[in-house]
Amino acid sequence: MCNMHRLPPAYLPLDHGFRLLQFLYDNKFMVVYFTGGEPTLHPDLVPLIEHANRLRLVTSMTTNGTSPLSTLAQLRDAGLDVLSVSIDHWDGEICERLRRHRGIQAKQEERLHYAKHIGLRVYALAYLNPQLCEDGAIQTFVEYTEHTLDAPVAFCFPTTSNENTYRLCGVGSDADSSKVYRTIRSILELKRDGHRILNPTVYLEDILRFLRGKPPAVHCRGGEDVVYVDWLGNTYPCFLRGKLFNALDDEAHFLHSVQCNDCVINCFREPSIFAQFPRRSLFVLDEYPTLSFLFGEHRISATS
Helix, strand or coil, rough: CEEEHHCCCCCCCCCHHHHHHHHHHHCCCEEEEEECCCCCCCCCCHHHHHHHHHHCCCCEEEEECCCHHHHHHHHHCCCEEEEEEEEECCCHHHHHHHHCCHHHHHEEEHHHHHHCCCCEEEEEEEECCCCCCCCCHHHHHHHHHCCCCCCCEEEEEECCCCCCCCCCCCCHHHHHHHHHHHHHHHHHHHHHHHEEEECCCHHHHHHHHHCCCCCCCCCEEEEEEEEEEEHHHEEEECCCCCCCCCCCCCCCCCCCCCCCCCCCCHHHHHHHHHHHHHHHHHHHHHHHHHHHHHHHHHHHHHHC
C-alpha cells in the first residue's frame, strides 16, 4: 500500500528516537504509533518501545507479519500496548500476488495467533485494496477475520499522497470511488450488526459524507492533536501537508483550531475523533469500546 520499499534505506539513530519520544511526551501527546514500511526491521525497535513505555505513552505498531516470533515476544516484554497485523484478503493466492511474498498469509496468521497467545492486544488491519471492494467481498473478509483469525479488524481508506516522505496508493477512477463508497457503507452496516470492526462509527459515516461532498460530523485536527514524524524528525500535520518543523532541530510550532476535511485518512481522522470525544458525549457509548480494546481502561485513565 506504500512505496517505502522503493526509497533508499534510511536509519533513525536510537538517540534521535529517544529525543522524538521525549518531544511527544513534552508536548502532551498520548499515543505513539510505530509504522513504516516494516517497523520490525529497525534494530532498535525494542528499546524505543521500552522508552515510550517509561514515558507512559500508549504504544501501537503495525507489522506485515514477516518478523520472527521472538520479536513479538520481545515487544510484549518491552510494553507494547497494541499490535496490528496487515491482512489483505482471505485468499492466500491473492495475498501473495499483492505482497509478492511467498506464503505471506500463513505467516501473517501465525504471527497474529501467536501475538494473541502471548497476551498482546491484536487486531487485523486491512487497506481497502480493489479486491476487497468487489461486491460481497467485504462481508466475506470480515467473517474471515472473525472466524479464522478470531480478531477484530480495522480498515484503512485509500488515499493519494505525494507531499512528503510517505506516499500512499490512491483511488484511481470514478468507478473505483463508487465501489469504495459501497464498501464503506457495507462496513458500517456490518459494524452496526455487531461485527468486531474497530473503526469508529462516526468516522465511517464521515467517509460517506466526504465522498458525497458533505461536511463532516468531526473535522480532522492534523497538526494540532495528531502529527506525523518521519525518520529525519520532520514533523507534518498529515501525509498531505507540508512540513511544520523538525522536531530534532527546530522550535515546535503546532497548528491551532484546525478544522480540516481535505481527506479521510484514518491515521489522522480517527485520533482526531478520540482527542475530541470527551467533550462530545454523543460518541462515548459507540467509541469507548474501541478505546478500551486498543489501550485498556487503565491506560485511558492514566493518560487522558
